[in-house]
Amino acid sequence: AQSVAQPEDQVNVAxxxxxxxxxxxxxxxxxxxxxxxxxPNRGLQFLLKYITGDNLVxxxxxxxxxxxxxxxxxxxxxxxxxxxxxxxxFCAVRDSISSGSARQLTFGSGTQxxxxx
Amino acid sequence: xxxxxxxxxxxVTQMGNDKSIxxxxxxxxxxxxxxxxxxxxxxxIMFSYNNKELIINETVPNRFSPKSPDKAHLNLHINSLELGxxxxxxxASSQGTPRTDTQYFGPGTRLTVL
Numbered sequence: 001a002q003s004v005a006q007p008e009d010q011v012n013v014a015x016x017x018x019x020x021x022x023x024x025x026x027x028x029x030x031x032x033x034x035x036x037x038x039x040p041n042r043g044l045q046f047l048l049k050y051i052t053g054d055n056l057v058x059x060x061x062x063x064x065x066x067x068x069x070x071x072x073x074x075x076x077x078x079x080x081x082x083x084x085x086x087x088x089x090f091c092a093v094r095d096s097i098s099s100g101s102a103r104q105l106t107f108g109s110g111t112q113x114x115x116x117x
Numbered sequence: 118x119x120x121x122x123x124x125x126x127x128x129v130t131q132m133g134n135d136k137s138i139x140x141x142x143x144x145x146x147x148x149x150x151x152x153x154x155x156x157x158x159x160x161x162i163m164f165s166y167n168n169k170e171l172i173i174n175e176t177v178p179n180r181f182s183p184k185s186p187d188k189a190h191l192n193l194h195i196n197s198l199e200l201g202x203x204x205x206x207x208x209a210s211s212q213g214t215p216r217t218d219t220q221y222f223g224p225g226t227r228l229t230v231l
Contacts, residue, residue, distance in 0.1 A: 032217050043121070043207055043222035044160075051217045088158060094216050104150075104172065105220065107160040 002027045002095040006108035013081045014116050021076040021089050021111045023065075029097030033074040034105065035065055038088040047089075050074060061085070081115045088112050120144050121223035123208050129229045130198055138193045138226045140208030149191035150209040150220060151183060160207070166191055195228075203230045 003026045013019045025031050032051055036044040048059025055067045065076045076089060091108040121142045130136055142149065148167040154160045164183045165172045171183065180196045195202060205225045211218040 034219070036222075038158075041225075043224045044209075046219050046221065049217075049219060090160065096216060104162040104165060104174070106162075110158045110160075 002031075002093050002106050004091050004093045004106055004108040006089075006091055006111045008111050009109070010112045010114070012114045012116060015083055016080050019078050019081040019085070019113065019115070021091075021113060023074045023076065023091030023108060024072050025074060025091075025093045026072065027093060027095040029095050031067075031072075031074075032094040032096065033065075033067065034092040035059065035063070035074075035076050036090045036092065036107075038090065038110075040087075044090065047076070081113075083115045083117050086113055086115045121208055121210055121221055123206075123223040123226050125226060126224065127227050127229075129231065131231055132198055132200060134198050135194070135196045136198060136228070137195070138206055138208075138228070140191050140193070140223060142189055142208075142210040142221070142223075144210055144212065144221060146210035146212040146221075147188060148211045148218070149185070150211075151191065151193050152207040152209065152222075154205040154207060154225070156204070163193075163206075164191075198228075198230045200230050203228055 005024045034049045035047040038044045047063050048057050050057045050067045058064045063078050088110045090110050092105045124139045150165045151163040163177045182194045184192045205227050207225045208223040209220040211220045
């Protein structure tokens with residue numbers, strides 16, 4: 001079975017400071033990991049994904065995420081936060097060896113990021 | 118030039134009614150999905166569908182039925198609506214390798230059952 005956890009419901013950071021949104025996962029095989037962002041009253045927008053290769057993945061809007069196999073984590077980061085980054089962020093995982101309905105994308109519970117001016 | 122679109126954006130209806138939500142994608146993708154986002158923002162897959170295979174989440178009541186007239190459309194029909202069906206429903210689509218493909222989401226349909 002695959003699962004993903006976002007331990008923080010809310011993250012507050014001052015504009016210009018670095019931000020981190022945490023994500024940990026559990027899979028039986030290899031993980032395929034995704035980050036999405038949801039702005040108020042909007043659908044989810046894809047930010048980045050890790051499939052294989054370099055552990056540091058760069059994505060849209062200056063975001064990046066680091067895959068850490070030993071810690072089963074895939075934290076989202078940005079060197080300098082903007083007020084416009086304030087949104088709901090979702091981590092998601094697929095297991096490389098799942099089958100049937102289990103091979104669907106499993107989302108975390110979301111982390112609300114607020115960047116304070 | 119909207120990639121994934123849904124209609125209606127808002128849907129308010131009475132318990133017991135039957136309603137449909139429509140989804141269309143112009144990305145040329147071969148797989149489409151329906152998700153339910155509850156009041157706590159928890160997002161859960163309901164269905165995924167491509168031309169050859171429908172994958173159903175076992176926890177979805179059979180009052181919910183996806184209907185795909187063609188590759189670009191996946192509609193969601195809901196019978197005998199219940200209060201607990203109130204949520205935001207998102208359609209998504211993807212193309213390529215099923216496990217690694219990126220899903221693109223529509224703007225959502227907010228369903229309120231009174």
